[in-house]
Amino acid sequence: MASTVSIGNGYGQLLRTRGAWTYLLPGFAARQPFAMLTISIVLLVQHTTGSYGAAGAVAAVTGVSMALFAPWSGRLADRHGQRAVLIPGVLGHTASGLTLTALALAHAPLWALFAAAVPTGASVPHIGPMVRARWGVTLKGSPLLTTAAAFESVTDELTFVVGPLLATALCTTVNPAAGLVTEASLTLLGGLLFAARKSTQPPVAAAGHARVEHASALRVPGVRVLIVAFLGIGSVFGGMQVSLAAFTESLGEPGLNGVLYGTFAAGNMLSGLVCGALAWRTAPQQRLVVGYGALALTASGLWAAHSVLVLAGLGLLVGMCIAPALITGYTLVESLVPAGARTEAFTWLTGAVALGQAAAVTAAGQLEDHLWGGSGFLVPMGGTLLALATLLALRSRLAVRPRSRTVARGVGHRVPVAVD
Structure with missing residues (x-):
């Protein structure tokens, strides 16, 4: 059960927080890689190779690399400060993204694209x-x-509305490489401006507290359960991106890809706004299980849609079910994880979305190449059903317990952590 609170008061008071806009605006620009990168790679590589399988594989290598390095990046940011990690990161991403673009346009062999994707x-x-x-x-x-x-x-979902629409429009109306070039440019500009806001950066723990505060977030059992849930969410994003592109191309209307994906992301964004304006009375772990059940149910119907209108309607419903799961997961992190490990915990979750997305684009690309059109939509169904089964089996690990000075590390092991 929930009772509503004023949207204007809640969000208005939040956005009046001193200094917030100085990092929110550049942060929005620098968020675009997560929304634009995969779809830009899929559209560019499919254009140059003619294969959704190859396009999905290159995008998958990028996603796996993103997922594997995300927690490491978050841990370094907790220990050394965001600026120290961000500046070399955005410079490296811009250079490697442009290199991948040049190789794809030059019809380089697949192994070279993989090497640049890492x-x-x-x-x-x-x-x-x-x-x-x-x-x-x-x-x-x-x-x-x-x-x-x-x-x-x-904000994340608004990014997923703007990013795919922008990338698709650029790739289909300007040049197949325009999506990746724009993504790299936004990363560079937004990332450097965000890094320049030193006054709002979380303080770095003193050396004497490093061993305590920086126990890995992955040692918290609830975080591992949330990672599985976010892998399932990633399978929805990845499966939708490839399958919608294949579906609209089969109709001879590739420009509809961005519209359909934008409808899906818009549902996500709108439900997120509503969730933020509700005062929930149920426990967050219960909301996560119920919301995830709705996500799995709606995602299971995508493969049966054979018209643009039906697919748009189902995509809207799927999107509306994602935001509650994301919001609840991130809210649980605030309760489950010590402050000194939260950036790492958040990056584990975003990395899980990237990894699920990478696996999904690979699987959906292979299905679209070798089975019937729309078979790639089986991937979101499978991913969410498996994640839901895991949530149901391990939901007790999401219960928020009184913060002690230890965090469980498997059976019979304890690792000291600082109390918030």
Whole structure:
């Protein structure tokens, strides 16, 4: 059960937080890689090779690299500060992204595209977790933290509305490479401006506290359960991107790809706005299970849609089910993980989305190449159903317990962590 609170008061008060806009605006630009990168790679490589399988494979290498390096990047940001990680990251991402673009246009062999995809994914700046960490410091102990989590989810989803639409429009009407070039440019500009805002950066723990505060977030059992849930969410993003592109191309209307994906992302954004304006009375782990059940149910119907209108309607419903799961997951991190490991925890979750997306674009690309049109939509169904089964089996690990000075590390092991 929930009772509504004023949207204007909650979000308005949040956005009046001193210094917030100085990092929110450049952060929005620097978030674009997560929304534009995969679809830009798929459209460019499919154009140059003629294969969705090859396009999905290159995008998957990028996504896997992004997922593997995300927690490491978050851990370094917790220990050494966001600026120290962000500046070399955005410079490296810009260079490697442009290299991948040039190789694809030159019809380089697949192994060369894979080689360029690795640093492109590894260097993606994880701005979302960094912004969430800044909110955590700015609003420490404030009831606006839940509103901030909702606002960040809405911002992420707005990115997923703008990013795919922009990338698709650029790739289909300007040049197949325009999406990646724009993505690299936004990363460079937004990332450097965001890094310049040193005053809002979370403080780096003193050396004497490093061993305590920086115990890995992955040692928290609830974080591992959330990672599985976010892998399933990633399978929806990846499966939708490839399958919608294949579906609209089969109709001879590739420009509809961005519209359909934007409809899906718009549902996500709108439900995120509503979630942020509700005062929930149920426990967050219960909301996560119920919301995830709705996500799995709606995603399971995508493969049966054979018209643009039906697919748009189902995509809207699927999108509306994603935001509650994302918001609840990020809210649980605030309760489950010590402050000194939260950036890392957030990057584990965003990395899980990237990894799920990478696996999904590969699987969906192969299905679209070798089976019937629309078979790639089986991937979101399978991913969400498996994640839901895991949530149901391990939901007790998401229960928020009183913070002690230890965090469980498997059976019979304890690792000291600092109390917030």
